[in-house]
Amino acid sequence: MRIGIFTEAYTPYISGLVTSEVMLKKALEKLGHTVYVVTANLESFHYDYDEEEHILRIPGIPTGIYDSRLTGLYPIRAVNIIKTWKLDIIHSQTEFAVGTFARLLAFQLDLPLVHTYHTMYEDYVHYVTKGYFNKSSKKIVEYLTKFYCDKTASELIVPTKKTYDLFKEKYKVDKNIHIIPTGIELERFYKENLDLEKLEKLRKKYKLKKEDFIAIFVGRIAQEKNIIYLIDRIKEVLPKCPNLKMLIVGDGPDKEEYQKLINEYGLQEKVIMTGKTKWEDTPYYYHLADIFLTASTTETQGLTVIEAMAAEVTPICIEDESFINTVINDLNGKLFKTKRECKKAIEELYQDTEKNQKLAKQARINVDRYSSKYFAESVLKVYQYAIEHKKNRLGVFGKLVEKLKGEKDETDSK
Numbered sequence: 001m002r003i004g005i006f007t008e009a010y011t012p013y014i015s016g017l018v019t020s021e022v023m024l025k026k027a028l029e030k031l032g033h034t035v036y037v038v039t040a041n042l043e044s045f046h047y048d049y050d051e052e053e054h055i056l057r058i059p060g061i062p063t064g065i066y067d068s069r070l071t072g073l074y075p076i077r078a079v080n081i082i083k084t085w086k087l088d089i090i091h092s093q094t095e096f097a098v099g100t101f102a103r104l105l106a107f108q109l110d111l112p113l114v115h116t117y118h119t120m121y122e123d124y125v126h127y128v129t130k131g132y133f134n135k136s137s138k139k140i141v142e143y144l145t146k147f148y149c150d151k152t153a154s155e156l157i158v159p160t161k162k163t164y165d166l167f168k169e170k171y172k173v174d175k176n177i178h179i180i181p182t183g184i185e186l187e188r189f190y191k192e193n194l195d196l197e198k199l200e201k202l203r204k205k206y207k208l209k210k211e212d213f214i215a216i217f218v219g220r221i222a223q224e225k226n227i228i229y230l231i232d233r234i235k236e237v238l239p240k241c242p243n244l245k246m247l248i249v250g251d252g253p254d255k256e257e258y259q260k261l262i263n264e265y266g267l268q269e270k271v272i273m274t275g276k277t278k279w280e281d282t283p284y285y286y287h288l289a290d291i292f293l294t295a296s297t298t299e300t301q302g303l304t305v306i307e308a309m310a311a312e313v314t315p316i317c318i319e320d321e322s323f324i325n326t327v328i329n330d331l332n333g334k335l336f337k338t339k340r341e342c343k344k345a346i347e348e349l350y351q352d353t354e355k356n357q358k359l360a361k362q363a364r365i366n367v368d369r370y371s372s373k374y375f376a377e378s379v380l381k382v383y384q385y386a387i388e389h390k391k392n393r394l395g396v397f398g399k400l401v402e403k404l405k406g407e408k409d410e411t412d413s414k
Contacts, residue, residue: 001033001034001088001089001380001383002033002034002036002085002086002087002088002089003028003033003034003035003036003087003088003089003090003091003383004035004036004037004038004082004085004087004089004090004091004102005021005024005025005035005036005037005038005091005093006037006038006039006090006091006092006093006094006098006099006101006102007021007037007038007039007092007093007094007098008039008040008069008093008094008096008097008098008099009039009040009042010022010037010039010055010057011279012042012043012278012279013042015220016182016219016303016304017093017118018279019184019185019279019282019303019307020118020182020183020184020303021037021093022185022279023183023184023185023372023375024183024372024375024376024379025037026185026372027183027185027372027373027375027376028376028379028380030373030376031373031376031377031380033380034054035054036054036055036056036082036085036087037053037054037055037056038056038058038078038082038098038101038102039055039056039057039058039098040057040058040059040060040069040071040097040098041057041058041059041060041069042057042069043057044059045059045060045061046059047059047077047078049081056078056081056082058071058072058075058077058078058098059071059072059075060072060097069097070096070097071097071098071101072097072101073097073100073101073104074101074104075101078101079105079108082105083109087109087111088111088383088387089111089112089113089114089383089386089387090102090105090106090109090111090112090113090114091113091114091115091116091379091383092113092114092115092116092153093115093116093118095117095144095148095149099115099148103148103152103153111390112154112155112383112386112387112389112390113152113153113154113386114153114154114155114156114157114379114382114383114386115148115149115152115153115155115156115157116156116157116158116159117149117156117157117158117163117167117300118159118300146171146173149167149173154386154389154390155175155176155178155382155385155386156173156175156176156177156178157177157178157179157180157379157382158177158178158179158180158300159179159180159181159182159300159301160179160181160300160301160321160322160325161179161321161325162300162320162321162322163179163300164177164179165321176385178378178382180375180378180379180382181301181369181370181375182301182303182370182375183370183371183372183373183374183375183376184303184306184307184310184367184370184371184372184375185372186310186367186368186370186371186372188282188283188310189283189286189307189310189311190310190311190364191287191311191312193283194283194284194287198284199284199287199288202281202284202285202288203288206247206272206274206288208245208288209243211243212243212244212245213241213243213244213245213290213291213350214244214245214246214247214288214289214290214291215230215234215244215245215246215247215289215290215291215292215293215346216246216247216248216249216285216286216288216289216291216292216293216308216313217230217246217247217248217249217250217292217293217294218249218250218282218285218286218292218304218307218308219249219250219294219296219304220250220251220252221248221250221251221252221253221254221255221258221273222252222253222254223254224296224298225252225294225295225296225298226294226295226296226297226318227248227254227258227295228258228261229295229339229342230246230293230294230295231246231258231261231262231265231267231271232339233293233339233342233343233346234246234267234270234271234346235265235267236339236343237343237346237347237350238270240347240350240351241346241347241350241351243350244270244346244350245269245270245271245272246270246271246272246293247272247274247285247288247289248271248272248273248274249274249277249282249285250274250275250276250277251275251276255273255275258273259273282307283307283311286307286308286311286313287311287313289308289311289313290313290314290349290356291313291314291315291316291346291349291356292304292305292308292313292314292315292316293316293317293346294315294316294317294318294323295317295318295342296318296320297318297320297322299320299322299323300322301322302317302322302323302326305317305323305326305327306326306367306370308363309326309327309332309333309363309364309366309367310364310367310370311364312360312361312363312364313360313363314332314333314334314349314356314359314360314363315327315332315333315334315363316333316334316335316336316342316345316346316349317333317334317335317336318335318336318337318342319335319336319337323335326366326367328366330359331359331362331366332359332362332363332365332366333359333363334348334349334359
């Protein structure tokens with residue numbers, strides 16, 4: 001099968017989404033399929049086609065929202081390249097410009113389009129509204145989400161029942177929704193596959209000692225991740241956990257604000273913000289840690305929790321639907337509802353090393369079901385179903401394609 005993955009972001013950009021896309025591409029290729037990627041060029045305003053890796057980067061204008069780009073909806077040069085690929089199916093991973101391009105192209109080439117919904121956009125409205133018109137803005141988000149995920153996609157994939165319920169119960173979407181937990185290339189995070197000298201150099205870089213008990217958060221440094229909650233808990237448990245330190249790994253719009261808070265608390269020696277890291281170095285950061293912390297309730301799945309578990313790091317997570325099917329309290333990690341429960345979990349594992357190690361070992365055992373091979377095989381079944389049940393819909397995208405083609409033909413004739 002010849003597969004086209006369309007996404008807003010890809011390597012060298014680092015995020016849970018990019019990790020899943022890279023993993024899916026590799027896993028599908030291992031199963032004998034040819035996979036192409038169409039994405040925005042985050043490095044420059046130019047086309048860049050890597051024929052060996054099958055990655056086409058199209059130019060886009062910076063939006064001012066993190067590292068995102070606004071690309072053309074129908075870039076002719078990209079269309080001409082993609083036509084030569086002879087795709088069997090298009091898999092969209094975004095609802096933005098590249099996602100719109102995927103839909104236009106799927107209609108033009110008469111291909112089924114599978115879409116994976118990754119982000120709970122209602123939780124991100126505050127970035128645009130700044131607290132104003134939140135109710136009406138969420139209605140707009142709901143409309144656009146339904147449009148991209150229901151009206152313009154052949155089949156829809158979501159990673160968790162939490163997201164499934166959003167579409168079925170709140171958005172009332174009446175179509176196939178396939179729940180497929182996003183897989184991970186688990187082997188990347190196994191200690192036996194790391195360069196131990198490199199790991200030791202990283203430990204020295206952050207001045208971590210053998211007696212230190214390290215907590216870690218990995219992800220986007222932004223309001224919806226609830227990182228202030230974690231910093232506050234670290235501050236509160238320090239009297240009972242004097243050797244505790246925390247690494248906050250990642251970058252984002254609120255990084256300076258959190259660093260300022262850390263300085264105000266006098267925690268510069270205890271809470272370390274690493275900034276952006278290389279994708280290939282991420283496993284090493286997990287292996288510096290004893291526990292993984294997250295208080296985010298905006299995840300669709302929580303890939304960093306699975307990464308931590310694969311690295312044999314005990315997760316301590318807020319009790320949210322994104323985590324409860326992965327983290328089982330006192331079997332492979334800890335779940336908390338309140339600030340008090342969060343503090344208690346940190347203090348308990350700090351003081352009981354044997355229990356922490358037991359939970360960490362069980363965590364690694366329990367993430368096998370998130371392997372890249374299982375994920376790829378599940379996604380392939382959706383591709384095959386979409387191809388077998390393909391329906392050619394004209395709709396708004398079909399009309400737009402016809403208009404664009406007409407304009408191009410008119411230009412060419414002049």
